[in-house]
Amino acid sequence: MESRKSFLKKSLALSAFAPLLFQSGKGNSTVNFAEKDNDKFWQQIREQFTLSPEIINLNNGAVSPQPLAVQQAHIENYQYSNLAPSYFMWQKLDEQREPLRNKVADFCGVSTEEIAFNRNTTEGLSTIIFGLNLKAGDEVVVSKHDYPFALNAWQQRALRNGIKLNWVALNLPEENENSIIEKYVSAITPQTKIIHLTHVLNWTGQIIPVRKIADAAKQKGCEVLVDGAHSFAHINFKISDLNCDYFAASFHKWLCAPFGTGFMFVKKEKIENLFPLLSSYESLKDNIRKFETLGTRSFPAEMAVSAALDFHQAIGNERKENRLRELKNYWVEAAKNIQGLKLLTSLKNELSCGMATFEIQNKKAEDIVAFLLNESKIHTSAVLWEGLNAVRIAPSIYTNFSELDLLVDTLKRLK
Ligand SMILES: Cc1ncc(COP(=O)(O)O)c(C=O)c1O
Known part of the structure; x- marks a missing residue:
């Protein structure tokens, strides 16, 4: 039987890429992660990316390219899975899921039982927005500068369930933290059940002071949902720093993981009352894994998130x-x-x-x-x-x- 180790040995020999972890896109240089000279260090990092000679990409907020080590892990997982997908992908490769969950949870400062993998922030936000048990008259605080597809989801809930959206008007650039906090907190009423915060606005890169707003919202009895698409693996924080109940992000943005990989955090005691977007087993009702019954998707991509996290942590957030x-x-x-x-x-x-x-x-x-x-x-x-x-x-x-x-x-x- 083909073991993963022996498969990897063979595939590395065949691979278009050389086998060393973090090997250069341009030659054989490796990254010295202890390098103190910034110019030398970032040049070594640059060489880990397979950059196009045709364009200079200054749109890395949309989706990031992956360094070679991540591309390599993804390709290996892919080829391994192709040996017999229902066995090598669904059974053998999937053995890495729980260790990866541990690793991501550790990075986020939360419990392993609070992290669910999915394909992207949109999916995580939709799961939370559509899964919350809200009724007519309940209110939600949002801003016009939140991500459009998240706003569309809230608007759909308003249409279907009669919830009310209370809009915060930001005036970009917001230069005063207290004024941002004040805008959000003053939008909360006794009917407000949850406040939606985009940690870093995709439009301008503005940071929203999530922790301070969350603390105030909690005092008023509201739950807090954070869209971390642009903050995760970009600014240095842990989810546990935010005092939020729900958090969604994509791995393929600032973490530089394979396209179509993401996750969400749901606070342990909130899992049972949050419906999964795609239905799951009743026996999983209070288990974070109920959010992962998503049908067939790319495990090779998901499992290569581990290599992206290694690369990120080797640099240091x-x-x-x-x-x-x-x-x-x-x-x-x-x-x-x-x-x-x-x-x-x-x-x-x-x-x-x-x-x-x-x-x-x-x-x-x-x-x-x-x-x-x-x-x-x-x-x-x-x-x-x-x-x-x-x-x-x-x-x-x-x-x-x-x-x-x-x-x-x-x-x-x-x-
Ligand atoms: C603030 C914000 N939230 C969510 C998303 C959705 O990310 P994805 O396309 O990875 O689902 C984006 C995408 O750019 C975004 O900027």
């Missing part, structure tokens, strides 16, 4: 967060005097991270995005939402300063 913020501050500083350019992201560390968004007076965001691509092959994204006509810049850990110099030089040439 704090070092990664600092680097991403350093890259943001670098281009923002160089671009701030461009005529008509207005930043829509706070520069305060507690209110922003690695992503930032700008608008340029009298310029359409789509035209700026097209200009950057046509002139310098720089790929960015337009932010067109709630009156914003802006461009988001989302570097990654593989981004270097010369790419950001090119960004700013190109913006200076915009007529």
